Each structure stands twice: as C-alpha cells, then as structure tokens.
Amino acid sequence: MIKLAPYLAYAKKCFLGRSAYRFDHLMNILSTCLQIFIFWGIYHALYGENTEVDGITLPMVATNFVLSMGLGAVFSTNDYFFPDKIHDGSIATELLRPISVPGRMIAENAGNALFNLIFRFTPALVLSILIIGISAPAGVGMFILFLISVLLGYGVLWAISFSVQMTAFWFVNVWSITTIKNVFINVLSGSMIPLWFMPGWMKGVLYLTPFSSIYFTPVQIYLGQLTYQEIALKCAVQGMWIILIYLAGDFLWKKGQKKLVVQGG
Amino acid sequence: MDFIEVKNVSKVFRINRRKSGVTGMLANLFVPKYEKKEAVKNLNFSIGQGEMVGFIGPNGAGKSTTIKMLSGILFPESGEITVGGFIPYKQRKTYVGSIGVVFGQKSQLQWDLPVIDSFELLKAIYRVPEGVYKKNLDRYTGMLDMGGFLNQPVRQLSLGQRMRADIVAALLHSPKIVFFDEPTIGVDVVGKETIRNFIRDLNRQDHVTMIFTTHDMQDIEKTCDRLIIIDKGSKVYDGTLPGIRERYGTTRQLDVEFVEHKEVAPIPKVEIIELDNNKKRFVFESHEVHINELMDHLLSHYNIRDINISEPEIESIIRKIYSGEYL
Numbered sequence: 001m002i003k004l005a006p007y008l009a010y011a012k013k014c015f016l017g018r019s020a021y022r023f024d025h026l027m028n029i030l031s032t033c034l035q036i037f038i039f040w041g042i043y044h045a046l047y048g049e050n051t052e053v054d055g056i057t058l059p060m061v062a063t064n065f066v067l068s069m070g071l072g073a074v075f076s077t078n079d080y081f082f083p084d085k086i087h088d089g090s091i092a093t094e095l096l097r098p099i100s101v102p103g104r105m106i107a108e109n110a111g112n113a114l115f116n117l118i119f120r121f122t123p124a125l126v127l128s129i130l131i132i133g134i135s136a137p138a139g140v141g142m143f144i145l146f147l148i149s150v151l152l153g154y155g156v157l158w159a160i161s162f163s164v165q166m167t168a169f170w171f172v173n174v175w176s177i178t179t180i181k182n183v184f185i186n187v188l189s190g191s192m193i194p195l196w197f198m199p200g201w202m203k204g205v206l207y208l209t210p211f212s213s214i215y216f217t218p219v220q221i222y223l224g225q226l227t228y229q230e231i232a233l234k235c236a237v238q239g240m241w242i243i244l245i246y247l248a249g250d251f252l253w254k255k256g257q258k259k260l261v262v263q264g265g
Numbered sequence: 266m267d268f269i270e271v272k273n274v275s276k277v278f279r280i281n282r283r284k285s286g287v288t289g290m291l292a293n294l295f296v297p298k299y300e301k302k303e304a305v306k307n308l309n310f311s312i313g314q315g316e317m318v319g320f321i322g323p324n325g326a327g328k329s330t331t332i333k334m335l336s337g338i339l340f341p342e343s344g345e346i347t348v349g350g351f352i353p354y355k356q357r358k359t360y361v362g363s364i365g366v367v368f369g370q371k372s373q374l375q376w377d378l379p380v381i382d383s384f385e386l387l388k389a390i391y392r393v394p395e396g397v398y399k400k401n402l403d404r405y406t407g408m409l410d411m412g413g414f415l416n417q418p419v420r421q422l423s424l425g426q427r428m429r430a431d432i433v434a435a436l437l438h439s440p441k442i443v444f445f446d447e448p449t450i451g452v453d454v455v456g457k458e459t460i461r462n463f464i465r466d467l468n469r470q471d472h473v474t475m476i477f478t479t480h481d482m483q484d485i486e487k488t489c490d491r492l493i494i495i496d497k498g499s500k501v502y503d504g505t506l507p508g509i510r511e512r513y514g515t516t517r518q519l520d521v522e523f524v525e526h527k528e529v530a531p532i533p534k535v536e537i538i539e540l541d542n543n544k545k546r547f548v549f550e551s552h553e554v555h556i557n558e559l560m561d562h563l564l565s566h567y568n569i570r571d572i573n574i575s576e577p578e579i580e581s582i583i584r585k586i587y588s589g590e591y592l
Contacts, residue, residue: 006390
C-alpha cells in the first residue's frame, strides 16, 4: 500500500516554497502572456483577410496557443531536479528517505503544477480571453474529457522529463540532452506551430510520437474536433505513452542505482 | 547472526584518468581511459545490537563508501550485507525508515527554511507519530542545547549549530541504528565535546547501535568501545581501544634526567637519544626489555634526579598504522 502523507508533505513544501519569489512570479505571468500574444500576432498577420485556412479559423489557432502555451506554463517541470542531485552528491540524502524517489519527483512537480495552475495559468488565461478571445469549449461533456486528457498529457510530459533526467546517472551533465528534448516538445507538440498546418505526411508521423498527445490531443477535444470514438482512442494512446516512457525511465533508475557514484566524499 | 553482518564486500569505481592540459583534454574526448579503483576490498565484520563502533582510516580508505553501502545508498559490487535482517540496497525503502545517518559534510536540512520546518517535513516523511516526535524533539534539542536557533533558517546557522540540527534530524524517527560520518568535522572544541557526550549518552541510554567515522582520535577515545580500522579498502584492525595499545603500542619511552652530565654505556635493545645536556631518552619495546631491569640498571649505575615513563599516544599509533609501518 502506498502511503501518501510523505508525498503530500513534499508537494505542500514545494507549493509554499514557490510563493517566496514574488518578482520572479510576476515575470513568469508576463512571459507566458507575451509568448501567447506574439504567436497570436504572427498568425493574425498571416491570416490577413482570410477567415479560415484549410478549415481552421483564427480563433481556433488562438485557442491552440492559449491552451497549449498556458498549459506549458503549468506543466513546466524542473528538468534538473535529479541531475543536480547527482551532480552535487545530495542524491545520497534522497536515498536515505523511506520513500520512492520517482514518487517524490511526482509530488514536487504536482505541487509546482498546482501553484502554476492557480497563480500563473489563470491570470494568463484571463488576460488572453480579455485581449484576444478564445473559442468556447464544444460542450460540457467535451470540457470534462478535455480535463481528463490534460491530466494524461501532463503525465506524458512528466514521463519524458523523468526518463531524460535519469540519464544523469551516466552523463552527469544533461544540459544538452534536456535542451534537445525541449526543442522537440516545443516544435513537435503543436504548441508553436499548430499540427493542423503540418504537411499531411508529417502529421501522420507526429501522431505516432508521444509529442502530439501532450497538448494537441486536449486542444482537439476542447474544440470538438474529435468523435467520442477518436477521443477514447487518443486518450488510450496517451495512457500507453505514459506507461511506456515511465517504464523506460524506471529501467534507467533501477540500473543507474547500481552504478551510482556519490560525488564529493 | 549478528545485527550487522558484512561479508566479503567489495566495491569498485570506474575513474576517468585524464592527462592535464589541452592535449590531455582532447585525448580524453576521443579515447577516454578508465581505471578501476577498488574502494572497498573484501571487507568483513559484524557488529552486535547496541554496540558503538569507531570506524576509522585515512582519507580515501573506503570509510564513507562502506557507510553508504550499509545505509542502502550504494550497491556493493560483490559480497553480502545484512543489517537487522534487511539487505539494505535491495530493501532500501523499508530499511532506511529504521536507520539514521548523519553526514558531516552534507546537510540534510532544507537550506532556505527554518530548522523546525525541516524537522516537520521529516516528521511527515517518516510518519513519526505526534507524541513520539514531540518527545524526541524536546529531548534532543534539550540535550544539544538548541532552543535558541530552531526558528532560524539553516543558511544562517554556524557550522556547529548546523551539525547539531543535522544530528537531531537523523534521530527524530527513533532509528535503531545510526551512522555518523564525520559528525565533528569543522566543529570547535566545545561543540565537539557536546556532540560526543550526546552520542555516548544516546548509546548508553537507548542502546542505539552506532557506527562512527572520524579523523579525530579523541572522538573515538571518548565514545567508542570498539574500533575498526580500514586502509586501502581492507580491514587492518578490529578490537578494543586498549587492545590497539597492546598490539601496536608496545614502544615505551623513559626520559631520565641525570644529576650531572655523563656518558651512558650502550644497553642492548635500547635506543638512547640525547635530549638536553643532562637528559636522555631511552626507547625500547616493552616485550623485549623489562622496565624494572632497565630502571635497576640505571639507578644502580648513575645519579638520577628525575624519571618519566610514557606510552605512545593513540594518535601516533594510528599514524604509524596509516603510514604502513606495522604492515
């Protein structure tokens, strides 16, 4: 039986710790809004007089940016949580706690995500709705399914970050591989270029990668572009990615512990 | 079977050997060379419940590596470790709930938070019942005189204060075994004394099993009944502190002050060292030369004003063991 109290304590500590730096916090809201407005501005100019391109209207594009970039701000995980601990040797202290290290990472990130959702996403969303406006969800049912899919999307993103962090056992310095991972996520998840505008063959390929299931699947559900059957399938795919990627990360975690070197005496 | 059993344990690290300078860096980039370093070689010992064992050795002898294997952080390369029926590295999550570890060089406290907040977090992590937590906290902070800084952020504490806070942090969940890895490092004389007394009292009163690594022999003399010395990853001594004097400390020195300056005729198996003009030092092995006979000989042949016998300091014996003089 997994006892949750210790993990909740970590999540709470993380949530409370985040409020310590107020200036940084305000800047984060601003940076999320700027990102959304800049991309909306570019697409606004590209659309010009057209009301739709390939059946995609500008409000749909705006919705995609607000949701995927806003959620990106919520989901932002500390990719260096674990590598830092390997680097300075404090992994030793982590291993002395009677809890699961991946579980502790989930707890910290969840505390963080909750903070971001309330204090970063919500203000950015309100500002975006006031300034550029987004489409309403395609019904109450779809909105609930959208929320479920958002959670699954977060799971996929977290699992990717977790697995990449575990490579620190071997590489110690994982800045480059983390950067590559983030570029892949930014470009291929549809948060910068909506996947609607990708060439047909590429769309086909991207639908086979985990990236499209992070933000794009929830956005499609929100906009009512998918039938219930398609939603069930896409959510199952999200679940499958979580399991596969997590298992890969867990494999690295178990293997890494055997060759762990605690740095610094 | 004893409480802690270590059988034929070895641990090997792969170390990147890199030549210095730019050429060395380039060579390493394309053809990295690794060297195997045996941090721990075929180590064996066992420790009973409630024992207090000093674990010493020179830098790089494998002390910390052994402690980390005992506490479930590192996997041994080969051999077996059991502690209180657990295999530490295989059952880490359950096992570490029953142990406490203090790393003198690594704080386990939250850097930005007041000490008490770190304690509260540990209480949640270890699921310590409120009553036990309160009792332990009051008792240990009282014993270590910590009331004054419980509400200060860890980053503002002095090293001695931080060390005491770290010790309490490792004990809040009433562990049955505590590993101290250099708990007095960098602490002043008064602080060291407080920590030593605390550790000894805890061992005597609660029968907590303890392993204590340090470079300060006084730590050992004042706390431990038993001593394990390791060097280059292997055990070189395992026994009591007086035992080490019996085994290695057989050298005696006799400082004699004569009434007048006089040449002393050579005595077999005794080294004579000239000190001041009227003082001489006689160095000998206690099992080779009988002290009574030597004294008789000196007293009957010379006019003597003062005599002083001394045993070697434990510190100097240890120094000789480290430098390989006894091997």
